[in-house]
Amino acid sequence: MSTLDTIREQFPITRQCFVNESGNRQTITYLDHGASTHPPAPVLDSYREFLERYYANIHRGNHYLSQKASELYDCVSEVVLNYIGGGSGADNSVIFTSNTTTALDIASYLMQDVAGATLVSSMEHHSNDLPHRRRGAVKRIEVLRDGTLDYEDLERKLVAGGIKLVAITGASNVTGYMPDIRLIARLAHANGARILVDGAQLLAHHAVDLLPNDDDSHIDFFAAAGHKAYAPFGTAFLVAPNQVLERTEPYIPGGGTVKFVTDTDVVWAEGVERHTGGTPNIPGVIALGSALNWLSEIGLDWVRRHEVELLTSVESRLRGIEGVTFLGDIPAEKKLGVLPFNITGIHHEQVAAILNERYGIATRNGCFCAHPYLTRLLHCTDAEAVRRKVEAGEDVLLPGAVRATIGIYNNAEDLDKLVAAVADLAAEALKGTMFPASDKPSACIEAM
Numbered sequence: 001m002s003t004l005d006t007i008r009e010q011f012p013i014t015r016q017c018f019v020n021e022s023g024n025r026q027t028i029t030y031l032d033h034g035a036s037t038h039p040p041a042p043v044l045d046s047y048r049e050f051l052e053r054y055y056a057n058i059h060r061g062n063h064y065l066s067q068k069a070s071e072l073y074d075c076v077s078e079v080v081l082n083y084i085g086g087g088s089g090a091d092n093s094v095i096f097t098s099n100t101t102t103a104l105d106i107a108s109y110l111m112q113d114v115a116g117a118t119l120v121s122s123m124e125h126h127s128n129d130l131p132h133r134r135r136g137a138v139k140r141i142e143v144l145r146d147g148t149l150d151y152e153d154l155e156r157k158l159v160a161g162g163i164k165l166v167a168i169t170g171a172s173n174v175t176g177y178m179p180d181i182r183l184i185a186r187l188a189h190a191n192g193a194r195i196l197v198d199g200a201q202l203l204a205h206h207a208v209d210l211l212p213n214d215d216d217s218h219i220d221f222f223a224a225a226g227h228k229a230y231a232p233f234g235t236a237f238l239v240a241p242n243q244v245l246e247r248t249e250p251y252i253p254g255g256g257t258v259k260f261v262t263d264t265d266v267v268w269a270e271g272v273e274r275h276t277g278g279t280p281n282i283p284g285v286i287a288l289g290s291a292l293n294w295l296s297e298i299g300l301d302w303v304r305r306h307e308v309e310l311l312t313s314v315e316s317r318l319r320g321i322e323g324v325t326f327l328g329d330i331p332a333e334k335k336l337g338v339l340p341f342n343i344t345g346i347h348h349e350q351v352a353a354i355l356n357e358r359y360g361i362a363t364r365n366g367c368f369c370a371h372p373y374l375t376r377l378l379h380c381t382d383a384e385a386v387r388r389k390v391e392a393g394e395d396v397l398l399p400g401a402v403r404a405t406i407g408i409y410n411n412a413e414d415l416d417k418l419v420a421a422v423a424d425l426a427a428e429a430l431k432g433t434m435f436p437a438s439d440k441p442s443a444c445i446e447a448m
């Protein structure tokens with residue numbers, strides 16, 4: 001049995017079916033890994049084992065179950081740091097949170113009292129953009145027409161001064177494009193700024209090395225979530241420098257964030273505990289550690305080779321289908337296995353629904369929580385007009401695309417099925433087949 005076959009066997013979801021609206025039984029071809037990934041059997045086992053055998057709260061009990069739960073939970077910090085090259089914990093700490101959005105918001109909070117603006121790219125997920133907007137000035141790095149980062153614009157704005165933080169994705173959830181975070185880190189540090197990397201998409205697909213904190217190319221803050229790395233929902237993390245954690249008050253003050261409280265004063269806990277209020281998702285953190293260990297055993301080099309092999313084949317074939325347009329023009333070696341496309345004559349929402357109903361293919365459609373990037377990629381020249389229509393409550397079709405994303409257990413057969421389905425739909429559209437049309441007007445004609 002090949003490595004891929006062995007991996008597929010560990011995912012119960014690969015044997016799942018559903019009955020479509022026509023009453024036909026469909027097998028599921030899951031190509032929505034960019035949204036969430038399924039836990040394999042070993043990760044599910046670790047999650048279940050905690051619930052069945054060690055369920056207890058952590059750090060506050062002297063009985064066996066609490067001590068065991070604390071031991072299992074605490075060791076995951078080391079697993080995370082080892083997985084992404086974050087050091088031993090002497091310089092950096094891991095804050096466990098519920099999702100990447102919260103992790104990025106904590107990073108924004110930790111930097112809010114530092115003078116200067118935050119520099120975000122126009123390709124960011126909203127979670128690495130909006131938190132910074134509410135805490136101070138934000139400046140924007142533009143993207144080029146092919147969907148890649150404008151490094152000249154980045155450098156120009158850093159050299160001009162007044163930037164405290166560069167917030168950048170490790171890999172775009174829209175196009176899969178991976179900016180050169182090493183170069184960005186060097187430019188940020190050379191101009192007195194820190195760097196925050198949204199690693200949500202990157203974590204399960206490509207090796208990461210934060211490097212030592214005294215390296216000019218090191219990453220100051222790194223955020224990611226378990227549900228995009230083959231762990232259950234509800235667990236994520238932020239890696240942050242200890243010196244930054246110590247200089248700020250708790251992100252959410254409450255249980256666990258203090259050493260002692262009087263009627264009028266409080267002595268805050270130190271380090272990561274200061275920013276970890278309340279009971280965390282203990283089984284989720286343990287399962288996250290199990291998922292990262294599982295990925296390490298397989299090897300991210302294998303994961304990357306597998307993904308690029310599938311990506312190279314499927315993208316060239318999709319681009320060759322008449323009526324199919326792609327978002328971005330990024331070579332496989334600079335992107336993850338993300339395939340964003342539209343079919344001329346069919347709205348993206350209809351394409352995704354038909355792929356599911358007729359072919360059993362799970363994709364995602366819309367703007368993928370990255371509206372500024374989508375409007376640029378779709379050459380929608382008047383995003384402000386779209387905003388006014390939405391704000392006015394007009395019932396309009398929003399611009400967007402369909403996105404298929406490759407995961408660790410996908411095989412050539414899965415991608416062949418996608419290509420055949422898209423070719424069928426594109427051919428039907430070219431023949432003038434009428435697909436179920438909405439009576440909503442388009443909010444951005446150029447994007448359709």
